[in-house]
Amino acid sequence: MNYILPEAIVIMNKLAIGLALAATLAVQAANAGYHYSTPITVGTGGAYGAVHSARTSSDNNQFIGCAAYGAVNSASTYVACSAEDSAGHSLYCATYNPSFYVWQAAMSVNQASYIIFNVDSSYNCTYIYVSNSSTNL
Amino acid sequence: MVRRWSVCALSVAIGAGGGWALHGSSSPDTNASQAATPVLQLVPSLSQPGSSGLDLAQLHAVIREELAAASMGQAANKQSAITAAKENVPASRELVAQRREALQDIQTMMASGEWGDKERTEFQRKFAVLDPEQARQTLQQVMQGLNNGSIQALTKVPL
Numbered sequence: 496m497n498y499i500l501p502e503a504i505v506i507m508n509k510l511a512i513g514l515a516l517a518a519t520l521a522v523q524a525a526n527a528g529y530h531y532s533t534p535i536t537v538g539t540g541g542a543y544g545a546v547h548s549a550r551t552s553s554d555n556n557q558f559i560g561c562a563a564y565g566a567v568n569s570a571s572t573y574v575a576c577s578a579e580d581s582a583g584h585s586l587y588c589a590t591y592n593p594s595f596y597v598w599q600a601a602m603s604v605n606q607a608s609y610i611i612f613n614v615d616s617s618y619n620c621t622y623i624y625v626s627n628s629s630t631n632l
Numbered sequence: 633m634v635r636r637w638s639v640c641a642l643s644v645a646i647g648a649g650g651g652w653a654l655h656g657s658s659s660p661d662t663n664a665s666q667a668a669t670p671v672l673q674l675v676p677s678l679s680q681p682g683s684s685g686l687d688l689a690q691l692h693a694v695i696r697e698e699l700a701a702a703s704m705g706q707a708a709n710k711q712s713a714i715t716a717a718k719e720n721v722p723a724s725r726e727l728v729a730q731r732r733e734a735l736q737d738i739q740t741m742m743a744s745g746e747w748g749d750k751e752r753t754e755f756q757r758k759f760a761v762l763d764p765e766q767a768r769q770t771l772q773q774v775m776q777g778l779n780n781g782s783i784q785a786l787t788k789v790p791l
Contacts, residue, residue, distance in 0.1 A: 562790035566760035571767035573759075575791035577778075587778040589791055591768040618775035 531630045533609055535559050535580045541613035541622070542578035542586045545631040546606055554581045559610050561601035561623065574601040576612040576620055588612060588620035600625050607631050723763065731766060734758035738770055742777055748786035755791070 535544030535557045542559065549557035559578040566572075574597055575589040590597060600623040604610060609631045613622040723731070738758050741751045755774065759767055774791065777783030 558788040560790050564756060564759070564791075566756075569760035569762075569767075571759060571762065571764055573767075573771055573791075575775075577785075577788075577790045579788060585778075585785070587775055587785075587791065589771050589775050591771050592764075617772055618779050619772070 529630050530632070531609075533631070535578050537578055537580040537584040537586045539586075541611065542576075542580075543609070543611040544578060544580075545609045546604065547632050549578075550606070552581065556583050557581055561604050561610065561612070561625075563598055563601050572598075574598055574620060574623070576601065576610070576623060578610075578612070586614065588614040588618050590620040593620075597623055603627065727761075730761050731763060734761040735766055735770065738774075742774060742783055745782065745784060746786055747774075747778065747783045752787065752789070752791065 531545070533543070533545040533548050534552060535549050536542065544557070544559050546559060549559050556579050559576075561574065561576040564571075564573045564575070571592065573589050573591050574593045575587070577585065577587040579585040593601075597620070603625045605627060607627045607629065609626045609628065611622070611624040612620050615621050735758075738755060741747070741754060744751075759770065762770060771791075774783065778785055778791075
């Protein structure tokens with residue numbers, strides 16, 4: 496048994512397909528540009544990875560970030576960084592009264608950041624590297 | 633003799649006149665011109681606009697910036713001196729008691745084995761009370777606890 500579709504429906508279908516194709520191409524264009532995906536890697540002496548890669552990862556574990564602490568009535572400050580990989584391995588570090596440069600590095604972290612931090616045996620952050628780039632998004 | 637006296641009188645008159653003229657020409661209307669005058673005397677080419685690319689207004693702006701930078705430096709030095717002086721003052725009994733209590737509270741939180749938002753916020757509040765050595769040691773203990781698993785982090789954020 497053959498069904499013959501009315502011409503109007505055929506035209507509507509073609510139009511819908513065309514629009515869907517155009518929308519797909521538009522989305523691809525919006526995401527164009529060079530891009531690195533750098534998931535979080537955690538070792539015993541340090542961790543690295545991109546904030547955006549961690550945030551958009553399919554697992555529920557990955558994260559990386561840094562924080563800085565200061566209080567008006569205290570001379571004590573610290574900078575802390577932490578990360579966790581997809582397998583759930585985590586690393587935490589903190590530096591008490593860090594130098595201005597370490598502080599600046601921690602404070603420059605944003606959604607486009609790629610972070611590397613190293614720790615010593617007492618879990619002091621000995622090195623914080625932050626690179627902010629469109630390629631990390 | 634009379635001729636010699638008349639030469640002396642003439643010299644004195646010329647000197648006084650010159651002095652008065654100089655006094656009159658250097659009498660400033662504003663503080664800015666007072667500040668700029670010695671600089672202009674030291675760098676004669678700057679007194680003529682356009683001769684070196686810098687005019688008086690630009691020069692004043694430079695001087696203002698230099699003075700502002702100098703006064704900011706003095707303020708910073710004063711602040712660091714105050715901070716150093718505060719650190720050298722022995723802690724009052726009340727402050728010592730506050731520090732002891734804060735330290736105990738942090739130890740209790742660490743002993744609980746869990747570190748969530750509540751503990752993190754409380755830690756930050758208590759941390760401000762501690763003396764520098766207590767703060768440094770406590771921070772290290774929390775880090776060791778989080779990394780060796782004796783403290784389990786309930787939130788995925790830095791300390």
